[in-house]
Amino acid sequence: MKAGRALLFCAACGSALPGPAGAQTDDRTPRAGEAFTGSVFGTTIEVPARDRTRVTELWAALQWIPSGPESRTFVPDGALLLWRNRNGGEERFRAVLLGIYDDIRWNRKLSGTLESVLTFENTALPWARSEYVEGRRIASEELEWSVVRAGFGLGTRFAIAPSGQDNAVEAALTYEPGVLFFRRGSDTLESFQPPSDAYEGRVHGRVRADAFDRNLLELIHQGFGAGLDAFWAHRAGWQDWGGGPSGLHAADGTRSWSAISGYALAALPVPFVNSERHRLLVSAYGGAGSNLDRFSALRLSGGSNAGDFESLSQPILPAAAFDEIATRGYGILNLEYRFEALFFLFLSARGTLARADRARFDAQGGFANCTDWLNGVTVGLTSGFLWSSTIELFFSRNFGLESESGGVFSPGRNAVYVSFTKSF
Secondary structure, eight states, X not given: OOOOSOOOOTTTTGGGSSSTTSOOSSSOOOBTTSOEEEEETTEEEEEOOOOTTEEEXXXXXXXXXXXXXXXXXXXXXXXEEEEEEEGGGTEEEEEEEOXXXXXXXXXXXXXXXXXXEEEEEEEOOSSOBOOEETTEEOGGXXXXXXXXXXXXXXXXEEEOTTOOTTOEEEEEEEEEEEEEEEEEOTTOOTTOBOOOOEXXXXXXXXXXXXXXXXXXXXXXXXXXXXXXXXXXXXXXTOOOOBOSSOOSSOOSOOOEEEEXXXXXXXXXXXXXXXXXXXXEEEEEEEEEEESOOTTTOEEEBOXXXXXXXXXXXXXXXXXXXXXXXXXXXXXXXXXEEEEEEETTEEEEEEEEEEEEEEEEEOTTSOEEEEEEEOOXXXXXXXXXXXXXXXXXXXXXXXXXXXEEETTXXXXXXXXXXXXXXXXX
16 A cells, blocks of 8 residues: 655655754654654654555556657656455455556455455457557557456455464465457458457466565565466467567467566565665566467566555556557566665665567568567655655666657666645
């Protein structure tokens, strides 16, 4: 959950300076949900305790990529997040709701550590989507495609230290039947054959482990976390499709595919620094698949994954547009330094090593998949704001993704990301 119960953002940049006007009284970082009394410029601020088992948040974000992918200069995002954790974790409900995109998961204890799992996913964007190659939009193969998918299965969960409401190891195995829908876009090439609507059933194995202490803004502060998602899927009635110029993915009647992705994170003290206000964050993400096509490929996006245990599972590629990189395999390693300038203001600098399979132009003007480096850096801040809200502001530079200037594309791309999260 992104929002915290803070606070005065005014003059935050200057308040990072040492001295009594804008300093905390000690070096202990306030923890998520606990009551806290702080002082900013001589003004005492009371932060009340809050119930982290019941969260309702509305968030909106915008990523500006000034010389980025064609038609993707401004990339908006947002949703309503609901989290309910009842009876000490025996019943948990998490929903990300937007209407055109919804992701719902409901866990309920059956006996001991055994629980039932129900899921629902809906993606129904009312516009055609195109793939991108080196920042260029492949309009001739654009498609409107949607999916509606339910799921049911069994899982297990047990609590771990440090015993917060989200500190647990949980695993689940679900069967997720769904239907894929397709329609031509206005720019789709006449010779391009869209896929036919199809049933897709998939088996999903999922593991999450969360042993983090979190700070006032729900950012990970100390501890570790890890997760794994494995899929095996089969499509019924799937026919040959494609016929356009792209070699992006296998445009054939392959009916089955599989994929696996995982992540691990750690929040650590900075060596030789005796203060909680300085943190070192290390994270690794990776994924690979077999027989992946455009509609099952692993996807990499820019932005932020700050938030709850499930948000942390999303890999972030600096300066990439939403779902821009469709890949059959990737690996990402992040090293981040975070400084607590005030109890509600955190400054950060992150370096990213990333390598991913993606489509590139070949010497003949066609397409070929290759694996290359997409390294980047990100600097920015996360701060409590007025009205029980949180803001994020980040600048990213990716040295491998392409930018456009005067019709010429060259390596290197900048992006600015800003988000606002309101807690109710």
